[in-house]
Amino acid sequence: MAISARNQLKVKIADVKTGAVNSLITAKLNGKETLKATITIDSEKNLGIKAGLDAVFLFKASSVLIATNDELKLSATNQLNGVVKSVKDGLVNSEIIIDINGDEISAIITKESATRLNLKSGDSVKAIIKATNIIVGVK
Numbered sequence: 001m002a003i004s005a006r007n008q009l010k011v012k013i014a015d016v017k018t019g020a021v022n023s024l025i026t027a028k029l030n031g032k033e034t035l036k037a038t039i040t041i042d043s044e045k046n047l048g049i050k051a052g053l054d055a056v057f058l059f060k061a062s063s064v065l066i067a068t069n070d071e072l073k074l075s076a077t078n079q080l081n082g083v084v085k086s087v088k089d090g091l092v093n094s095e096i097i098i099d100i101n102g103d104e105i106s107a108i109i110t111k112e113s114a115t116r117l118n119l120k121s122g123d124s125v126k127a128i129i130k131a132t133n134i135i136v137g138v139k
Helices: 041-047 111-117
Strands: 007-018 022-028 034-040 054-059 065-067 078-089 093-100 103-110 124-129 135-137
Touching (some): 007 034, 007 041, 007 103, 022 041, 022 054, 034 041, 034 078, 034 135, 065 103, 078 103, 078 111, 093 111, 093 124, 103 124
Antiparallel strands (some): 007 022, 007 054, 022 034, 054 135, 078 093, 078 124, 093 103
């Protein structure tokens, strides 16, 4: 199956916390950073998600926010430090590729925001993804 979501990260499930309605799935990226996804309990059970399982975390590039300093305090669980690999400006939006210790995350932000942040290759940034924006896939 081909999927339009730009971010398709191979992960290993590290922990599963099952709540009353949702489950919090914690996974490790190849570079050992942690990424968390929130899914329904039914999805957790139907997919057979458990620690040690290989999975894929999917999310759209437009779901990724970018911050350029550590002073910003946010409630988003996933805040990954990385380095800008490339910036491609379009008429309205810019595509930012971020290297997270060998894993790549694609972000689509407005061109105005990219200009305001003065993003360029080599810049240190934080990629922010809400856990509820991540879709979990298994084979």
